[in-house]
Amino acid sequence: MNFAAPHFADPRWLLLAVLCPLTLIALQLYAMRARQQQLAKIASPDFLVNLTQSHSPARRVLKDILLVLGFAGMGVALARPQWGELELAGEELGEDIVFAVDCSRSMLAADVSPNRLERAKLAVSDYTRRHARGRIGLVAFAGQAFLQCPLTFDHGAFEDSLRALDDKTIPVQGTDIGRALDESYRAMEKMDRRKVIVLLTDGEDLEKSGAGMAAKLAREGVxxxxxxxxxxxxxxxxxxNDQGQVDIVRDRKGETVRSRLDEPALLAIARATKGNYFPLxxxxxxxxxxxxxxxSTGVAGSNQPARKLGVERFHYPLAIALALLVGESLVGTRRFSRARRHLAGVFLFGLVAINADATANTTTNSVSQPEPAPVNARDFFNAGTRKLNSGDLRDAEPLLQTALAQQDERIRPDALYNLGLVRFKQGAEELKKSPDANRTKARSRNALSQGEQALTRVNDALEGNDLLQMLTAYQRGRGAKKELKAASEQLQRAMEIHGVTLRKWQRALGDFQGAAELNPADTNAQHNARTxxxxxxxxxxxxREMQQLGQAMGEMTKELGAKLKQLRGMIPDPLAPPGGAGEDEEDEERDQPNGPKEGQREERGREGEEKSISPEEAGMLLEGFKLGGDRRLPMGQGEQGKPKDRKGRDW
Structure with missing residues (x-):
């Protein structure tokens, strides 16, 4: 056993190991005096000698000593003694890189395929897949600059933000490279690590502020x-253009605008910060x-230093304390005969052997299970975060909720942020179980179209007196009705799963917003809330669209069923389709609600389980969330005030 670096992880409990035995000794002395006074009141001294002949004062003292030592051992165990060391290897963290991508209209020029903006997005996406080692961030700029994706290890979220870039991302047109560099610098952490910005643009700096801002960033080590x-x-x-047609951009004089790559300007910016310029x-x-x-320039990430952790040894004093307390309860205060003393010695020897075996098992378990059970808020937070990183979302959620319930303000923002990630991913996992929404809605529309055509044929057959037309319309109507039922069932399954996902994401939104309120500097939480x-x-x-389709198919199914029943009554029985009447009755029974029938009692619902959601319930749910389908999030509004006059040059 390694006895290096002995110490206590929580030495405050050592006070209990001292005060508790002292208090117990005082109580024992008081109880002894009280017993002597009570005995003196009921008998004379000579009679007391005979009365207490079977009592053993030495055994009473032994019991008191065992009790005091047992409580002292519990205090030592609570102080968590540790000796020996476990060394955790350090990890290398990659560098932080912010990509600043030009989204102005000049990036729509097609001198590279398919155009400049799309080529730049494809190149950045390829870089993140092949070469990214640390955190990456994204800044979109034109006349203004906006942090599209804060620095993050989640490359999937970065890819989503990158794909969303287009020439409409920044509402203020133009090209202000200086503002893009400033926004990229503000997105980085102000630490001693070197900072890297990758600027992707055609170099047409209409504000001529890029070189000056580059000089300022050079002094900051960027x-x-x-x-x-x-x-x-x-x-x-x-x-x-305003008419929605593709047109050539012209200046105020009506002349065609031709955008060219300004390599000298980009080279000057790179040299000012000891960087490099490369054509894409x-x-x-x-x-x-x-x-x-x-x-080659040594812009490397930081190394997480190796850590040494003490080995928990609290089970040793705890096992000793338990053995002492059990022994105290087994020791009596009466004198033993010689035979009884022999039996007691054998019994105590067996008890010591059992305790030693239990101590060995406890030691083995502690070695085989190096990860202790969570105790405080930080332990629960770390355990939940490990479950989140390993993909175990079911176990991660209760651990993080327990960490929040501890009301520890130091870890509360991070716990809310991680809980939001868990619930958002849970909603995404549920959404994968749903039938494809677009295909489901397309099938529903197709079923409605078939139902309308079948209804038209049935109405024509009811108005005419052609038996062949009636049979044909009846058969097509039944086929359309079956398709409406199948499409409705598929739509119902999709709505149920979408409803579960919606509730998960709503809770995740509340978690991200709570994290952002507790820590306003957490841009990741703000970005995730917007996402x-x-x-x-x-x-x-x-x-909402599925709800409308579900209601329309329900009405269509009901109307088509009534018409088919009417048409079935007009067809003579010898010429009726096989199984026609019986199947119509079964369809009508299946169309009835699934509520309790007359004479039956409705079973009590089971709380805590996901329930089916009807189109009407879905409508109420949507109204409760108060989110319109045309809601737009503000983009590029990082700064207040009227933008500078660009003298008509806004490409």
């Missing part, structure tokens, strides 16, 4: 790598050179 997107020859800019190239090879440049709001808005729109 390295900027500039990537030129486009060609020196340039190309015309084609964008949607037709297949994005410029970003691959950034990886090599980052490694969750957008996801909820899309889900609500889909649910």
């Amino acid at each position: 390295v900027v790598f500039t990537i030129g997107v486009g060609t020196v020859a340039g190309a015309e800019i084609r964008a949607l 190239g037709p297949v994005g090879e410029g970003l691959a050179k950034v990886r090599l440049a980052v490694d 969750t709001e957008r996801a909820i808005a899309k889900l609500v729109d889909s649910l």
Whole structure:
């Protein structure tokens, strides 16, 4: 056994190991005096000698000593003695890189395929998959700059933010490289680690602020790598006009605007910060050179130092304390005969052997299970975070909820943030179980279309007197009705799962908003709250559309069934389709609600389980969330005030 670095993990409990035995000794002395006084009142001294002849004062003292030592051992165990060391290897963390992508209209020029903006997005996406080692962030800029994705290890979330970029992301047109560099710098943590910004633009800095801002960033230790997107020859800019048609962008004089790559400006920005300039190239090879440049310039990530943890040894004093307390309860205060003393010795020897075996088992279990059970709020938070990282969302949620219930303000924002991630991922996992929403809605619309056509044929057959037309309309109507039922069942399953996902995401939104309120500097929580709001808005729109389709199919099924029943009555029995009447009655029974029949009692619902959701309940649920399908989130509104006058140049 390694006895290196002996110490107590929680030495405050040692006070209990001292005060508790002292208090117990005082109580024992008081009880002894009280017994002597009471005995003196009821008998003379000579009679007391005969009366207490079978009592053993030595055994009474032994019991008191065992009790005092047992409580002292419990106090020592609570102080968590540790000796020996477990060394945890350090981990290397990659560098933090913020990509600043130009979203102005000049990036719509097609001198690289398919255009500059799409080529830049494809190159950044390829870089994150191949070369990203640490946290990455995204800033979109044009006339203004907006932090699209804070620094994060979640490369999937970064990819989603990158795909959402287009020329409409920033409402203020133009190109302000200085503001983009400033926004990228503010997105980074103000630490001693070197900072890297990768600027992807065509270099047309309409505000001429890029070089000045680069000089300021150089004094802060920021390295900027500039990537030129486009060609020196340039190309015309084609964008949607007010009529929604693709047209060539012209200036105020009516002349065609031709955007060209400004390599000298980008080279000056890179040199000012001791970075490098690379042209993006037709297949994005410029970003691959950034990886090599980052490694060669020593812009490396930080190393997490190795940690040494003490080995818990609290089970030793705890086992001793339990053995002492059990022994105290077995020791009597009367004198033993010689035979009884022999039996007691054998029994005590067996008890010591059992306690030693229990101590060995406890030691073995503690070695085989190095991870202790959570005790305080931080333990529950760490355990829940490990479950989240391993993908065990079911166990992660109660652990994080328990951490929040401890009311520890130090870990409460992080616990809320991680709980939001758990619930959002739970909703996403539930959504994967649902039938494809687009296919389900397409099938529902197709079933409605078939129902309308079948209803038209049935009405024509009812108005006419052609038996062949009646039979044909009846058969097609039954087929359309079966398809309506099948589509309704599929739509119902999709709505139930979408409802479960909606409730999960609503709770996740509350968690992210709570984390952002407790820690206003947590941009990750703010970004996740906005992302969750957008996801909820899309889900609500889909649910509302499915609700409308479900109501329409219910009405269509009911109307078509009534018409088919009427048409069936007009067809003579010898010529009726096989099983027609019986199947119609069965369909009508299946159309009835699933409520309790007459003479039956409705069973009591089981709380805590997910229940089916009807179209009407879905409507009430959607109204409760108060999220319209056309809700838009503010983009690019990072700064207040009227933007600068760009003298008509807004491409």
